[in-house]
Amino acid sequence: MEINYVEKGRRIFELEIEELHRVSASLDESFNQAIALLKRALDNKGKIVVVGIGKSGNIGHKIAATLNSTGATSVVLNSQNALHGDLGIVSDGDAVIALSYSGETSELLDLLPFIKRSNVQVIGVTGKPDSTLGKHSDVTLLTTISREACPLNLAPTSSSTAMLVMGDALAMALLESRGFTEEDFSRFHPGGSLGRALLTKVSDIMRSGTSLACVGLDATVHDALSAMSMARTGACIITAEDGTLAGIFTHGDFARSFQENANIGASSISDLMTVNPITLNSDSLAAEAVNTIGTHRIDDIVVLDSNKIPVGLIDTQDFARLKLI
Template sequence: MDHLALARNVIGIETEGLLRMSSRLDDQFIVAVGLLQTTLDNRGKIVVVGVGKSGNIGHKIAATLNSTGATAVVLNSQNALHGDLGLISDGDAVLLLSYSGETNELLDLIPFIKRFDVRLIALTGQPDSSLSKLSDITLDTSVEREACPLNLAPTSSSTAMLVMGDALAMVLLEARGFTEEDFARYHPGGSLGRALLTRVSDIMRGGEALPTVTEDALVLDALIAMNAARAGACLILMPDGFLAGIFTHGDFARGYQKDPSIGERPIAGLMTRRPITVQADSLAVEAVKTIGLNRIDDIVVLGADGRPAGLVDTQDFARLKII
């Protein structure tokens, strides 16, 4: 038994199912996004209902919606008729999840849901099913076959439903103008939250921890400043305090291989002019992105007056658990 071949076959079947679903997307999806956006704009919420595997997928969809600022709740279909219908309010939108579209527990619940002034969106693999006919909008999540060798266990179908939920959440996010700052409000914990809530000024090395020399200094002077501040780079300043360039330990190591007497050479001829910078009031996540995109280890922080205010090293991110 070739386990890798079998695994790749499963992934291939599910991927093909997703590509087919993508090609079927039509105006119904646009209408669904508009409905959800209007619901949220009017202070309504998104109610997600599913049974079995679809119920599990529903929990994930609701979690994704909530994490992107779209208020969502999960209605347990079994408890709904025993008081949990109180979760629904007039003006809400209801996502109904059932691949077959014939799930009795869900169909039996719909007449009671319709007593509220709500709109129903069905996520189903059977566009002609009873669920679809009872809903205002249908999103087709059908697949040709399950990835299960027996074609029985929900695999491709549950993946398709999950991805459709992700598509709704992400397009809704864009439509509502949801920003990184908004995202940070809902993710204060963990490294992601710290990166989104922390400002560069909170993590930069400033004051005595910021090594600087003037343009007339020697490389040795820059090394001494770096060692004293335990930093991997030194800023070179012009007489008026503005940034002239940067010199790093990496620059020294590369230069030393060519010229062991590099320490006695003027720093102005070896520094990197116009280095990459970031503003002190920027979010730390911007510094993370900038360092990654430019493949550098250190980034210069500028204050409101345009003068260097600090330095951020990639090690600072790890130390402060930003990444």
């Protein structure tokens, strides 16, 4: 009989999701305390030191990387080298995130007395509240699970996932508490499509000038189509007499209307345009445009200047060409 590994794989997902729900439900005031502790360390020019052994150590590297990427200065303390000089990483005013599901990992516990000689506070992330780590931490965050996703209930799976997500939760909550913005984020991600999206502004990528189709409210559908053809674009902006935005008309609008009336060319564009279309300011980041198009499931965004006058159009097809997605 052939084994259905797809179903087995899905079961692993289900088991880990169930355990994550369990850990999520157990969050309490300790999480608030942990965020306050981390924020205080960073505000006082300290850093976050992450330490763990084995699988917890691997998770620790990811947590530190996420913290660093969001502007929270973090380092990983190598437990094996810590007692041979690497403890110099830890400075007064730092915050330490110590990871151990059992809370009894000997290499980590051997470090604790030396770590606490410095003026630091320790956040223990463990599945055992009564463990040595739990008892000797200033704040304890529990990642207690009922079972591993491993069929043998042995390999760290659900427990390591819970620890990873707890780290993500800390990093994202800390990000919000510090008022970290997209502009801040861009400074730490200058390369790749993410960096381009975060460093590029809407005004840098919008279609404007001869590439922008624009007609007035008194125009016909035929006028709008001609303008789109000349600009080689799939949308036309409609403006009021004072130059402000009145609406937008797209090739998709034309195709849908044409099915009902094959002679719509002479129709007034004002009768068929979409009023109050989605817009962005020209000084917005390109990342916001990517997010807006994905959220609203649209193909075009009208770009306005500081006076709310249409000055450009963003087409979703441009994202791939500009390597923003």
